[in-house]
Amino acid sequence: IRASASPRRPPGSAEGAGLSVLVTGAAGFVGAHCSLALRKRGDGVVGIDNYNSYYDPSLKKARRALLGSHGVFVVDGDINDGRLLAKLFDVVPFTHVLHLAAQAGVRYAMENPSSYVRSNVAGLVSLLESCKDADPQPAVVWASSSSVYGLNDAAPFSEAHRTDKPASLYAATKKAGEAITHTYNHIYGLSITGLRFFTVYGPWGRPDMAYFFFTRNILQGKPVTVYRGRDHVDIARDFTYIDDIVRGCLAALDTAGRSTGGGGRKRGAAPYRIFNLGNTSPVTVPALVTMLERCLMVKARRHVVEMPGNGDVPFTHANISLAREQLGYKPTTSLEMGLKKFVRWYLSYYGYNRGTHSFRNHL
């Protein structure tokens, strides 16, 4: 742990900001990409993940292997384990925590509500307790979500918009997370930056997300279910490419003010910030399917149905002025370009054989 978490730059590595970062959810989609990017620029990184079974655990293990080959060690553990966290903070003087561990997914919350409370509320509190007691206190950057805007029809959403109508329990736990982190900021002086991600996609992505399972279904000749909103309005998402999100996360870490010294009550000693990280160009789901058809050179079998009341919102659209101004955040990847990169990764990872329409691995 000491070696990979050293804030000193390894010889020959790119210039980093000299951070020592604990990445929670490091075997997850965004966590793995951020851990690699931090390591590549020479920052110290230690990950933690409980490898929950929400989606294919073998994909998480493959991400962990990739991280291992780049010198990032991922502790197999749960953020609810306060003793484990205390030990980690004792061994490594983390300057920053990038908190990405969560029970993700909107629809899964209908059948598994308690897993959201456990990871996104109790787990967050457990982590913040360890951060507040650590010496030095790390600056915390964490993933909130565009879902906090809920059934808000005043798009594009800016950070000042109302967040009082969450459409799912997932969204409610992210909104709770914003209130909880704000409390730790003003009572204990923890530096907090919340990032509201908008539908992140890309290589090593999440199999539960539409672009991912649409790709699988199109290649296997299975129907693709496209939900349509009320009054026949197409559902739209502000799809944001993973590399843009990673740049936003690293900029948030680099600009997060650190509070001075461990523990104690330091009212108002550190900043509390919230930023949208989106792409500012929503795309409808039917248009997403058309782009995938072009990338895959296969026609989809579309099955259009009314959107069930399962926690999904009709559209998302980010206003990113604040992140642009304060973080220098500027997404550069169009959905067409990002999907090409995703499809290239997908075909090689799953070993797809166009001749037989079969997959060598995992599927």
Ligand code: NAD
């Ligand atoms: P992910 O599911 O791939 O990654 C989350 C990781 O956290 C998983 O590997 C999981 O095993 C781990 N984890 C969950 N509970 C844990 C616990 N109690 N202890 C330790 N590890 C735990 O999801 P992701 O897409 O990488 O999302 C990262 C973060 O960004 C999450 O907080 C998510 O809510 C948020 N977010 C993601 C998106 C998106 O489009 N991907 C959009 C908005 C917000």
